[in-house]
Amino acid sequence: MHLIIAEKNISANRIAQILAGNEKVRASKDGNVSTYSFDTKTVVGLKGHVVEVDFEPGYTNWRSEIHTPRSLIDAGTVKKPTEKKIVNLIQKLSKKADLVTIATDYDTEGELIGKEAYELVRAVNPGVRINRARFSAITPAEIRSAFENLTDLDFALAAAGETRQTVDLMWGASLTRFISLAARRGGKNILSVGRVQSPTLAMIVEREREIENFVPQTYWMLSLATEKDGMPVEARHTRGRFTDHEEGLAAEAATREPLIVTDVKEGQKTDRAPAPFDTTTFIVAASRLGLSAANAMRIAEDLYMNGYISYPRTDNTVYPKSLNLNGILDTLRGGVFDKDVAWVQQHRRPVPTRGKKESTDHPPIHPTGAATREALGQDQWKVYELIVRRFLATLSPDATWMTTKCLFDASGEPYTATGGRLLSPGWRRIYPYSEAKENILPVFAVGERLPIKKVNLEEKQTQPPARYSQSRLIQVMEELGLGTKSTRHEVIGKLVSRRYVEGNPLRPTLVGRAVTDALDNHAETITEPEMTRTLEEHMQLIKQRQRSRDDVITESREMLHRVFDKLEAHEAEIGTEIMEQTAEEHTVGPCPVCGHDLRIRHLGISQFIGCTGYPECRFNISLPGSTWGRAIRIEQTCEKHNLAHVRLIRKGSRPWDIGCPLCTHIASNVEALRMMPSMTDDLVQRLHKHHIYTVSEIAGTQPHDLMETVGVGAGEAETLVREAEDALEILRRRSELRKFVRKVVPPRKGRSHAKIIKSFLEEGIGDIQALSRAEPATLKKAGLGDAVATELLAAARGLCNERALREAGVPAVSLKKYQAGGVATPDDFCYLPIPYLASKTGINPETVHKHVDMVCRHLGRPTPAKVTKAALERGRKELLEIPGLGEATVERLYLAGIYDAATLREADPEKVSSITGIPETRLHDYIGYLK
């Protein structure tokens, strides 16, 4: 069998179709991985890298004393499978193979991916022949010639890729751990560092600094308004910017009629049709449609998987010769673009446009199939249309403009006006994404005199550089060689998810700045794009076999050790700097009580706003738990309280804006305050004035203090505190009820828990106890169905019983055994005989007696007599001696309190029969035997 391994499933399929020619390809799935077979050949696709490098075992603990962040520099690495199903399948097929061909993409990563496959094959079949097919496009001609000229894997090329992997892991992981530990950040808040992300972040930080340090300069622009044949014309002074106001004023004053046309130049300008899309130019164009880089890529990948467009990850801006442009045009005929396609076919430019970058891996992004608006979502359609129109534009003629430049003289002051008129729109007919603004000037003749309608000296300010938009940043990353077509947008996503940057255009957060500063000061290598450039040069030397992989990695290790020399010497300083710089990120504003900063605090899953004056000032505001989203400060502030608004952010959900935390705090607690019988509007106002907002604050105050701060009488103060304690208890029970309902009743559309609780409260059900006693009909009023109502009631009763028993003193461990034995209510304890309880639960009868005694006392009922273990065992033997009386009958007799010969002899057969279900005649027989 000849096994062919491609880089991805879709390539595997296409390669199989091409090589099979007229033969039919059998597609089958093995563990969700597709294979394509024909003749004696089987083609299978990888998923890019199916293994990943990581440190050898022993380095998982970040805080290890021995395996410090620095020790990662010299740590050994291992390759571990990340796509187990594919790895297994490849190895299964390899065992049967007598020839294996690696057919991954023709670039460094592709060669490395190929080598990874090579190693997987070798591990299970050391003797099989393995060769390599190299092609730069998956077209019949390329693929056939590649398989006619098979070569060997280029291990030097793969080694270049491995070097990158090792260097990235070593630098990234060791620095990430070092910086995170220094700044005491763990879990979701780690501070990541990497060869690509750190320089990218540094650029955003740098740009923000430029904006902050920018000093605007004032300048003046001078223009005049004239007209001809009723057409207004604006002409600018040829000086452009006047930086000196006096000079501007002088020129303005000197601008007088007559205004004479001194020169008219007409010309033509061609406006080139755009080049084919590569990933970067595509992202830039999509961003004009309002799509973020990540979004645009996600949609493009979707379109690609559904066969509408070609592979979206490409660096190529030149159509390969093998691409059938006419065929694509034909495919697009008949649909929404029919007219546009027809026009392009009629007016085809002789050669399609081409961009500066040409690579061999994939063609530029182009449509591959016809789609309808209905088949795609709104955004998908927007992207598809963009790609179709771009493709059509690259085949369309250039646009041509007629340009006019006029010069005027206003009594010595020179002015100019330029105009443009679209002569032939060319590609602009079908690619409406960039606006072509015409500015048509009237026809002027040299020497002509014109009126001056107005002279205008306008004051302006120079502007700071703009923040990077996502698409602009991707362009700059590309220029600097940072990241790849597939990863650039992900790197930006990473910076956002690490909360280093936010917004679009991108702004750095305080954490982002603090980390960049720390790295800039102590490990500048990692914040500079230079590192990538050097790495690439070294990779080039490895490819050319002029340096070895180990040699380059050793050099990199030494460099990183020097970086750590500096870092470790300043560890404490780096840590405090980051912590101090980022504290502000959590600061909401001044405490209304003491004026110190209020800060958002996270403690496990709970979060709240606390005062930095703690413990002297105990002011705090509670926030919803972090399961609702992590609380962050946002730009907006509350004018009344001078506090920043708070937002809860959770992955996958829309952010929840809480607004001013104090306003929300006040509003959400007024209702609770009003639950106190003596609370009045006036009192609420007075309490608020003294920053007392919650019932629990009143409950926690000494009546004496309350008297002084709010100015109420002693009796009133005591009443208030007592009422607050009561209200607090009611609230506590209510919240318990709420949690309980939420747990038992599954959430469903159109049935909100808030509504259910509201209806319960209206029916007087304020806690679980009340719920356990409620009528099913009451529950149905709250919109619950029969089954759910029954379940909720049962659960509430169960919980109440359990609580009553625990309250009576039954230990939790025993309680579980009782429940398992079907003994659930306090009544069960009082009325079921002890032998029965003991036998059902396996608990010692003396212990059972102790528990029963506790429960009975708690309920004010008499405690039944004690039964010892010995008595019970003896009694059991006595009973079993009676002919026809077995184990099962003993258990049933326990139910009636009969556990030995004596108790049986005394029993009333009729009564015992009704309790145990044993026929009366049999009972008579037993008793008869005993007598």
Added chain:
DNA sequence: GCAAGGTC
């Protein structure tokens, strides 16, 4: 828990 690079 860490990078960057493939691919989905």
